[in-house]
Amino acid sequence: MAQLDLNPSARIPLMKIQTHHLEAGPKLPVTKSHTHPRKQKADGEVPENGSVYFIGNATTVIEWHDIRILTDPNFLHAGDHVHLGPGVTAERLKDPIVDMHQLPPLDCILLSHYHEDHFDRKVEESLNRAFPIVTTPHAKKALTSKEDPFQAVYDLDFFQGLVMSAPPASGSRGWKRPAIKVTGMPGKHVPPGPLSTLNDLLGAVPPTNGWVLELGYISEGQMESVGYRIYISGDTLFVDELKEIPKWLRNEKIDLMLVHLGGTTIPGPHTPLFMVTMDGKQGVQLMRLMDPDVTVPIHFDDYSVMLSGLDDFRKEVEAAGFGDRVVYLDRGDEYRFSVRE
Template sequence: MGPEATVTFVGNATTLLRLGAFTLLTDPAFGAAGSRVYLGWGAWTRRLRGPALPYPEMPRPDVMLLSHLHGDHFDRVARKAVPADLPIVTTPQARRRLRRRFPAARGLPTWDAQEWSRDGQTLRITALPGRHGPGPVDRLLPDVMGSLVEWAVDGQPMLRLYVTGDTLYRPFLGEIRDRCGDIDAMLIHLGGTRLLGLLLTMDGRQGADLTGLIRPRLTLPIHVDDYRVMKSPLSDYLTECRNRSIPGVRPLTRGETVTLAPITTG
């Protein structure tokens, strides 16, 4: 049996990816239910559902993938728990804010990549475009990136995973498929987050728009119902996908581990 690729859903946008020889942690938030996180510009939100696992019970990651620097994606509990020397791949803006506490953070401009090799295996992370807010409001929010996570064994591609980050749906995201080719799996950030009536993350309709645009073989919805600012339940997205006959959508439960199927090669 060859090396495997799995994802464990911890909560919100926090997942643990085991890709053969590599372990990745995404958007760590480990605050308990009832805790508050700061979203900037005087805005706070309260966590409704706690994480499935605390950080000390998880294997030490090789890399942390941070889509953007918001309190619900890298909270105070996570900042205290994550080792200062852990490599972090994030936006250039977030890297500037993290570099004193986390000197191994690396900021990737859109379409730039970082690569690691170990035991004949390769991990490559490419920064993808994203937009957190509508119109000019986006300039008031942290820069956000999607990520293409590629894993290969002995030069053979095994998995191509798209992590959307907190982007809204925009047609320019079609460039991801144009540049990157077929996507095996997608971790899609949903929730329909709203502040002052403004939509800041994809709701069910926008999520279905992006899923239909990217056409991954497997889509795993996350970032749905952890915080009060999330207004679009998972059922909105599942209904939209069902009405459009979009295949490959699979809901996750907290603490669940799912095998990510490798791409077909020939």
């Protein structure tokens, strides 16, 4: 299994031009903190020591101990456009809550697939080429074959894993070090059938990963314990391949699911021929399949090609009786959680 050693005291700058001292970087401006919707903290229980901060679209910052992960960086503003395939463009409708230069020091980027609404041209131009990126085999090929190639790209196929660990001094318990194991999960961005076959030939829509993040402790290169699991769906439809994930988990519980919604429709809102991300109904289907303790919806209304907004998901959630299992984050909100000892 691949391993990525992290050292917060010697972090690689995220951007080519660093505008602030690396360890004196800004803190994320939190509008509101959310905690578990059903639990009251008991005496002696581990305090909330991890968080997910919602920036916009599929862009979040996941933090535990000194490990900070940025997901699917997209920092274009309202009115900007992205290219999503042959003849397909989309307009951004909402601003991200912060810009790239306002981020705190980070350890790596988790990139679900190589699409401009997840890794935009502003990010590509300004990102430090030595900054670590964990992504798909397709995206690695694209990022490392450029004239100015990215130099620290780690690719994971479905059910392949990589362990990111902090140095011993950072939250260590004896010989153990805090770590996050990232495993690639199945996803399918194009509906099964003739369209999928055609896309395989043309390569118009890139392959995508979901992820499972296991937060725990590592010893001698192996995960010794897992205290929290996060499943990130990535840009996928509700397809049969997702049923392999509960089998892989072997009855282990998903504590938090970040589900990409939006009912993204290609080629666009005026000619909606087919859907390439889950709508509200499929999002609830995924909740039933994965049975997460808590679900946070993301990727639902940032672009003009998204035709199924958060209200669609809310209606499906309430109809299913899942209202107390979902936390809704506005941009700038965070969800705080406890990693079990």
